[in-house]
Amino acid sequence: xxxxxxxxxxxxxxxxxxxxxxxxxxxxxxxxxxxxxxxxxxxxxxxxxxxxxxxxxxxxxxxxxxxxxxxxxxxxxxxxxxxxxxxxxxxxxxxxxxxxxxxxxxxxxxxxxxxxxxxxxxxxxxxxxxxxxxxxxxxxxxxxxxxxxxxxxxxxxxxxxxxxxxxxxxxxxxxxxxxxxxxxxxxxxxxxxxxxxxxxxxxxxxxxxxxxxxxxxxxxxxxxxxxxxxxxxxxxxxxxxxxxxxxxxxxxxxxxxxxxxxxxxxxxxxxxxxxxxxxxxxxxxxxxxxxxxxxxxxxxxxxxxxxxxxxxxxxxxxxxxxxxxxxxxxxxxxxxxxxxxxxxxxxxxxxxxxxxxxxxxxxxxxxxxxxxxxxxxx
Ligand SMILES: Cc1ncc(COP(=O)(O)O)c(C=O)c1O
Numbered sequence: 569x570x571x572x573x574x575x576x577x578x579x580x581x582x583x584x585x586x587x588x589x590x591x592x593x594x595x596x597x598x599x600x601x602x603x604x605x606x607x608x609x610x611x612x613x614x615x616x617x618x619x620x621x622x623x624x625x626x627x628x629x630x631x632x633x634x635x636x637x638x639x640x641x642x643x644x645x646x647x648x649x650x651x652x653x654x655x656x657x658x659x660x661x662x663x664x665x666x667x668x669x670x671x672x673x674x675x676x677x678x679x680x681x682x683x684x685x686x687x688x689x690x691x692x693x694x695x696x697x698x699x700x701x702x703x704x705x706x707x708x709x710x711x712x713x714x715x716x717x718x719x720x721x722x723x724x725x726x727x728x729x730x731x732x733x734x735x736x737x738x739x740x741x742x743x744x745x746x747x748x749x750x751x752x753x754x755x756x757x758x759x760x761x762x763x764x765x766x767x768x769x770x771x772x773x774x775x776x777x778x779x780x781x782x783x784x785x786x787x788x789x790x791x792x793x794x795x796x797x798x799x800x801x802x803x804x805x806x807x808x809x810x811x812x813x814x815x816x817x818x819x820x821x822x823x824x825x826x827x828x829x830x831x832x833x834x835x836x837x838x839x840x841x842x843x844x845x846x847x848x849x850x851x852x853x854x855x856x857x858x859x860x861x862x863x864x865x866x867x868x869x870x871x872x873x874x875x876x877x878x879x880x881x882x883x884x885x886x887x888x889x890x891x892x893x894x895x896x897x898x899x900x901x902x903x904x905x906x907x908x909x910x911x912x913x914x915x916x917x918x919x920x921x922x923x924x925x926x927x928x929x930x931x932x933x934x935x936x937x938x939x940x941x942x943x944x945x946x
Contacts, residue, residue: 572848573929583934585911587927588732588757588886591780594848600840601785604833616829623836624825630839631790635776636765640817641798642790643824644835648756650804651775651791652677654824655752656684657804659721663689666718670711670735671696671917672728674754681723691718699917701877704736711740721750727757730916732886732923733877734762741771756789757781760845761853761884766792773797779834781885781927783849784841787834793820803827852928856885860926863887863935867922870942876919885927891920895946907941 578584578592593601604623608615628639645651667681671694678694685692695714701707711724722744727734737753744751752773758764760782766774774792778784793801798820803809809823864879867889875889891913896902899922900913913922924935 572852573931575848576929578929581908583907583909583937585909585924585926585930585934585938587925587930588729588780588923589912589925590786591783591927592929593779593785594783594844597783597837597841597844598785601833601837604836605831608831608833620832620836621825624832627836627838630842631778634764634842634845635759635774635792636767637774637792638795640821641766641792641795643793643821644832645789645791646787646834647779647789648674648754648775648777649676649680651789652752652754653680654791654801654804655773655775656680658801659690659750660800661688661690661720664691664718665720666691666693666716667721667723668693668695668711668714668719669723670694670725670728672731672733672735673723673725674729674756677723677754693719699876700874701733701882704739707736708739708743712743715747715749719749721752723752723754725757726753726755727761727884727886729757730888730914730921730923731876732884732888732925733882734884736881738769741769745770757884757886760841760849761886778838778841782838782841782845785834785837787831788838788841849928853885856926856928856930857883859930859932859935860885860887860924863924863926863939864889866935866939867924870939871922871946876921886923886925888916888921888923891922891946895920899945902945903938903941906945907937909938909941911938 575594576592577598628642632639632642681692693714695711697707697710724737725735726737741751751771753771755774755776757780759776759778772794776790778788779786801820803824805827807828808826810819860883861879864883864887868875871889871892873890873892903909903911911922
């Protein structure tokens with residue numbers, strides 16, 4: 569795993585343990601991104617009015633094959649937040665209806681749902697899933713306690729951001745289907761971290777980031793919308809769509825793909841990101857997971873606190889662990905200024921958590937540096 573770090577654009581003099589927030593882009597993918605930007609500038613009108621559409625389609629085909637869905641069920645967004653906002657604004661619900669989510673969801677999106685709930689009278693319910701998370705059955709049971717006759721939508725992370733847990737969502741989605749609930753899965757951390765088959769999952773909407781674990785350029789994300797919902801999905805940003813000049817058989821794609829002038833190069837680099845994944849990332853992932861599991865145990869002995877899950881299948885390439893009550897409020901700052909270690913420390917549910925990410929450019933000595941720095945800083 570030694571030289572792979574050189575393939576990334578990361579500063580070689582830092583210990584970067586926060587791929588989960590903003591991952592670094594590998595050189596071949598970044599070069600492809602710049603190649604598209606140059607193509608655009610070479611003949612902007614031809615590119616924007618013609619060439620971009622077939623290139624977008626090729627990108628959608630590559631991504632749909634990677635994630636188990638159809639090309640015309642996908643639209644690109646610069647990030648999961650805008651993709652989710654486009655779903656929120658399309659939901660046709662009444663005051664008093666409920667959206668059920670867990671207390672592990674990504675804060676900015678909880679904020680987006682809450683702001684919309686305040687305006688519409690729709691209730692946002694965050695079901696508490698008590699830690700430590702151990703069995704799948706208990707997880708489902710605890711989550712399902714939040715379902716009642718007013719529940720209309722389930723919004724759930726596939727891999728959580730604050731707690732870095734892989735949620736076993738399959739049965740929740742199956743039960744929701746039986747009850748006719750709309751299901752929206754936040755899979756920002758999934759593509760490139762765990763295998764994904766969207767059709768097999770059977771959700772209504774799936775949101776994913778390409779610029780996290782699949783190492784695409786920043787600004788590459790997608791929204792999957794099941795065919796039956798496409799007819800009533802309209803973009804928050806209206807531009808030329810069905811009535812414009814852009815070609816294409818699907819009103820849904822026409823409405824979403826042109827959102828005014830913008831640089832789509834990040835979207836067009838997705839096939840290269842997928843190629844890089846197959847060539848470089850996939851074979852090193854089991855090693856990353858092993859390192860992560862080892863860190864899960866080390867955190868417990870070094871920090872002396874109980875984990876928030878039983879480990880094992882709950883973890884992929886990230887782990888969040890509680891800091892002791894007496895931990896320094898400046899821990900993140902000290903790790904960076906004294907040791908050049910980049911790692912997030914934040915509050916969640918009354919706990920101070922530290923979240924480790926292990927990407928293929930990390931080596932065991934990166935984690936060792938963290939573990940040896942922690943005791944004197946907390
Ligand atoms: C689980 C999850 N969902 C959504 C997002 C939102 O991503 P962005 O801020 O790029 O829109 C993030 C960002 O880290 C995330 O971790």
